[in-house]
Amino acid sequence: xxxxxxxxxxxxxxxxxxxxxxxxxxxxxxxxxxxxxxxxxxxxxxxxxxxxxxxxxxxxxxxxxxxxxxxxxxxxxxxxxxxxxxxxxxxxxxxxxxxxxxxxxxxxxxxxxxxxxxxxxxxxxxxxxxxxxxxxxxxxxxxxxxxxxxxxxxxxxxxxxxxxxxxxxxxxxxxxxxxxxxxxxxxxxxxxxxxxxxxxxxxxxxxxxxxxxxxxxxxxxxxxxxxxxxxxxxxxxxxxxxxxxxxxxxxxxxxxxxxxxxxxxxxxxxxxxxxxxxx
Amino acid sequence: xxxxxxxxxxxxxxxxxxxxxxxxxxxxxxxxxxxxxxxxxxxxxxxxxxxxxxxxxxxxxxxxxxxxxxxxxxxxxxxxxxxxxxxxxxxxxxxxxxxxxxxxxxxxxxxxxxxxxxxxxxxxxxxxxxxxxxxxxxxxxxxxxxxxxxxxxxxxxxxxxxxxxxxxxxxxxxxxxxxxxxxxxxxxxxxxxxxxxxxxxxxxxxxxxxxxxxxxx
Amino acid sequence: xxxxxxxxxxxxxxxxxxxxxxxxxxxxxxxxxxxxxxxxxxxxxxxxxxxxxxxxxxxxxxxxxxxxxxxxxxxxxxxxxxxxxxxxxxxxxxxxxxxxxxxxxxxxxxxxxxxxxxxxxxxxxxxxxxxxxxxxxxxxxxxxxxxxxxxxxxxxxxxxxxxxxxxxxxxxxxxxxxxxxxxxxxxxxxxxxxxxxxxxxxxxxxxxxxxxxxxxxxxxxxxxxxxxxxxxxxxxxxxxxx
Numbered sequence: 001x002x003x004x005x006x007x008x009x010x011x012x013x014x015x016x017x018x019x020x021x022x023x024x025x026x027x028x029x030x031x032x033x034x035x036x037x038x039x040x041x042x043x044x045x046x047x048x049x050x051x052x053x054x055x056x057x058x059x060x061x062x063x064x065x066x067x068x069x070x071x072x073x074x075x076x077x078x079x080x081x082x083x084x085x086x087x088x089x090x091x092x093x094x095x096x097x098x099x100x101x102x103x104x105x106x107x108x109x110x111x112x113x114x115x116x117x118x119x120x121x122x123x124x125x126x127x128x129x130x131x132x133x134x135x136x137x138x139x140x141x142x143x144x145x146x147x148x149x150x151x152x153x154x155x156x157x158x159x160x161x162x163x164x165x166x167x168x169x170x171x172x173x174x175x176x177x178x179x180x181x182x183x184x185x186x187x188x189x190x191x192x193x194x195x196x197x198x199x200x201x202x203x204x205x206x207x208x209x210x211x212x213x214x215x216x217x218x219x220x221x222x223x224x225x226x227x228x229x230x231x232x233x234x235x236x237x238x239x240x241x242x243x244x245x246x247x248x249x250x251x252x253x254x255x256x257x258x259x260x261x262x263x264x265x266x267x268x269x270x271x272x273x274x275x276x277x278x279x
Numbered sequence: 280x281x282x283x284x285x286x287x288x289x290x291x292x293x294x295x296x297x298x299x300x301x302x303x304x305x306x307x308x309x310x311x312x313x314x315x316x317x318x319x320x321x322x323x324x325x326x327x328x329x330x331x332x333x334x335x336x337x338x339x340x341x342x343x344x345x346x347x348x349x350x351x352x353x354x355x356x357x358x359x360x361x362x363x364x365x366x367x368x369x370x371x372x373x374x375x376x377x378x379x380x381x382x383x384x385x386x387x388x389x390x391x392x393x394x395x396x397x398x399x400x401x402x403x404x405x406x407x408x409x410x411x412x413x414x415x416x417x418x419x420x421x422x423x424x425x426x427x428x429x430x431x432x433x434x435x436x437x438x439x440x441x442x443x444x445x446x447x448x449x450x451x452x453x454x455x456x457x458x459x460x461x462x463x464x465x466x467x468x469x470x471x472x473x474x475x476x477x478x479x480x481x482x483x484x485x486x487x488x489x490x491x492x493x494x495x496x
Numbered sequence: 497x498x499x500x501x502x503x504x505x506x507x508x509x510x511x512x513x514x515x516x517x518x519x520x521x522x523x524x525x526x527x528x529x530x531x532x533x534x535x536x537x538x539x540x541x542x543x544x545x546x547x548x549x550x551x552x553x554x555x556x557x558x559x560x561x562x563x564x565x566x567x568x569x570x571x572x573x574x575x576x577x578x579x580x581x582x583x584x585x586x587x588x589x590x591x592x593x594x595x596x597x598x599x600x601x602x603x604x605x606x607x608x609x610x611x612x613x614x615x616x617x618x619x620x621x622x623x624x625x626x627x628x629x630x631x632x633x634x635x636x637x638x639x640x641x642x643x644x645x646x647x648x649x650x651x652x653x654x655x656x657x658x659x660x661x662x663x664x665x666x667x668x669x670x671x672x673x674x675x676x677x678x679x680x681x682x683x684x685x686x687x688x689x690x691x692x693x694x695x696x697x698x699x700x701x702x703x704x705x706x707x708x709x710x711x712x713x714x715x716x717x718x719x720x721x722x723x724x725x726x727x728x729x730x731x732x733x734x735x736x737x738x
Contacts (some may be wrong), residue, residue, distance in 0.1 A: 395583035396585065398546055398579070400597075401546070402575070403576075403601065418587050
C-alpha cells in the first residue's frame with residue numbers, strides 16, 4: 001500500500017517538474033529578443049574587448065575542419081577562414097580559439113554564447129534563418145552522392161525508394177534527398193565518419209551530403225567515388241547569434257576583402273585543389 | 280524553456296522511436312537473461328573449460344564500452360560475412376553486453392543458495408541440469424531480483440546506444456527531431472520522459488515482486 | 497550390497513579415510529559411531545559419491561562407485577539420503593519436495609508420483625502437511641518429510657547422516673520412530689548418529705570409527721557392554737558420564 005503511495009507521489013513530482021519547466025517557457029521567451037535588439041554590436045564589442053575570436057568548427061570533416069589525431073591540430077578550409085577573419089576583425093590571425101561543434105550542437109552552442117560564430121559547413125536555409133543570422137555565402141557547395149566504385153548508382157536519378165541512403169544527423173541533406181526521392185530510406189549517423197564507416201560496412205548504398213565533404217572522403221579511401229552532378233545548391237554561410245548584425249557586417253567585410261585581394265581563391269585552391277567557379 | 284508543440288508536432292516520430300526502444304529492450308531483456316543464466320552456470324559447473332569460457336566472456340565483455348560491442352556487430356560482422364541492420368546489431372550488442380552483468384548477478388545468487396540444496400537434489404538422482412533448473416535457480420532468482428532489476432533498468436537506458444548505428448530507437452528520433460526543430464532542451468526533456476515511462480514501472484514492479492517473494496519464503 | 501575395500505580418501509595432503517574395509521548386507525542396519533572428525537560422515541557420503549574416494553574399491557549393488565564411467569544418476573536413484581539439516585527445498589510445498597525427483601529422474605507420471613508421495617507421508621505421519629511449505633513445519637516434521645522424500649524413490653538403500661543432530665530434544669523421538677519402523681521392514685540402512693539408544697535397539701552391527709579408520713566392528717550388545725578397543729571404551733565412557 002505504502003509502495004503504491006510512493007509511486008504516485010513520484011509521478012506527481014514528475015508532473016510538477018514538467019509544469020515548472022513549462023512555466024519557465026512562458027516567462028522567458030526569445031532570450032535575444034528585447035535587450036539585444038538595442039545593441040546589435042554587443043557580440044562584436046565583446047570579441048574586441050576579449051581580443052580573441054571563439055569559433056565553432058567541425059573536427060571530423062576532411063578538407064573543412066579535421067583534427068589531426070597525431071598533432072592534435074585542427075585543419076581545413078573553415079579553420080583557415082576563421083584565422084582570416086581574426087586578421088580582418090582583430091588585426092592578428094592567431095587570435096582564434098576553436099571549439100568543436102557538430103551538426104547537432106552548432107545552433108545550441110551559438111545561442112548559449114559558447115561560440116561567437118560557427119564556420120562549420122553550414123548551409124543557409126530559411127528554417128535556420130529563423131534561429132540564427134548568416135553572413136554572405138563563403139563557400140558554394142552542392143549535395144551529391146558517394147558510392148563504392150562500380151555501384152549501379154551513378155547519380156540521383158538511380159536512387160529509388162528501395163535504396164538505403166546514409167547521412168549525418170541534423171543536416172539539410174536529409175530533407176533534400178527525401179524531397180527528391182519520396183519514401184527513400186535514410187539512416188542518420190552522429191557524424192560523417194560514422195556514416196562513411198556504415199557505407200564501408202555495406203549498411204547502405206550511398207552516402208549523401210555536400211560534395212565538398214564527399215570529395216574529402218573519396219580522398220581518404222580510393223575505393224569510393226563521388227557520382228553524378230550536384231542536385232542542390234548548398235550555399236555555406238557563417239552563422240552568428242540572431243540579431244548581431246554588427247558582427248555579420250564585420251564578417252561580410254572580411255569576406256569581401258578576401259575575395260578582392262585574391263586570398264580567398266588561394267584558400268579555395270589550397271583545400272579543394274581547384275579555383276572556385278565564378279558565378 | 281519547455282515547448283509542448285514539439286511533443287505534438289513530432290508525436291509520430293517519438294512513438295516510432297519509443298516502440299522500437301521497447302522492442303529492442305524486451306528482446307535484449309529476455310535474451311540477456313537466458314544468455315546470462317547459461318554463462319553463470321558455466322562459471323560454477325566445476326568443469327574447467329566451461330568455467331574458463333564463462334570467466335573469459337564476462338571479463339571481456341563487461342570491461343569494454345557497450346559502444347564498441349555494438350559497433351563490432353554493426354561494422355565488424357560484415358567483414359566476417361554477416362550483415363545485421365542497425366536495429367539488429369544494436370539489440371544483439373545490448374543483449375551480449377547486458378548478459379555479462381546478468382551472469383555475475385545470477386552467479387552471486389546461485390552461490391548464496393546453501394550447498395545442501397544441490398547435494399539433496401543430486402543425491403536423489405536428478406542430473407546437474409535438472410537440479411539447477413528445479414532446485415537452485417528458483418531459489419537464486421529470489422536473491423537476484425534487486426541486482427537484476429538494476430541491470431534491466433540500465434539495459435533500457437543503454438538501449439540509446441542503438442542511435443550510433445542508426446537503430447531507429449527513441450534517442451535516434453530525438454536527435455532527428457532536434458535537428459529539425461532546433462528546440463534541443465524540449466526535445467530531450469520529452470525524450471527523457473519517454474524513458475521514464477519504461478523505467479519507473481520497472482523499478483516499482485521489482486519492489487512489489489521482491490516483497491511478494493520475501494513473503495512466500 | 498555395499499562393499500568398501502581398502503578405501504582411502506585425501507583432502508589435499510590430509511588423509512580423511514584410511515584403509516576402510518566394510519561390508520553391508522542387504523537388509524542390514526549398520527550404525528556408524530565415533531567422535532566428531534573421525535570421518536564417519538565422509539565415509540557415508542562416499543557411498544553415493546557426494547565425496548570421491550582417492551583409492552581402493554567401493555561397490556554398491558555390484559556397481560563400482562569409484563569408477564568414472566559409472567552412471568551416477570542411476571546409482572543415486574537407488575540410494576536415498578537424509579541429511580542433518582534436512583535440506584528440503586524451501587520454495588516448494590512438502591508434496592512437491594517429494595514428487596520432484598520421481599517425476600524428473602524416474603519419469604514417473606505426476607499422478608503416480610503424487611500417490612506415492614502421499615503414501616509415504618502417511619507412513620511418516622504427516623499427510624496433513626502435504627500442502628504446507630517446509631518453513632511452516634517443525635524440525636522433526638521437516639526431517640520426516642526428508643525421509644519420505646528419500647523413500648519416494650523406492651531405493652534399496654537409505655543413508656542417514658546425523659539425522660537427529662539438528663533437532664530439539666523433544667523431536668528426536670518422532671524421527672527415530674520412523675527410522676525404527678523402516679528398519680523393521682527390512683530396509684538396508686547405514687546410519688551415522690550419536691543416538692546410542694537407537695544403535696543399541698535397532699542396529700544389526702555397530703561400526704566405531706576414529707581418525708579416519710574403522711577401529712571396531714561388533715554387534716551392538718557386545719560393543720556397548722564389552723568394547724575391545726581402548727578408544728571405543730574412552731568414547732563410550734565420555735558419553736555415559738556426559
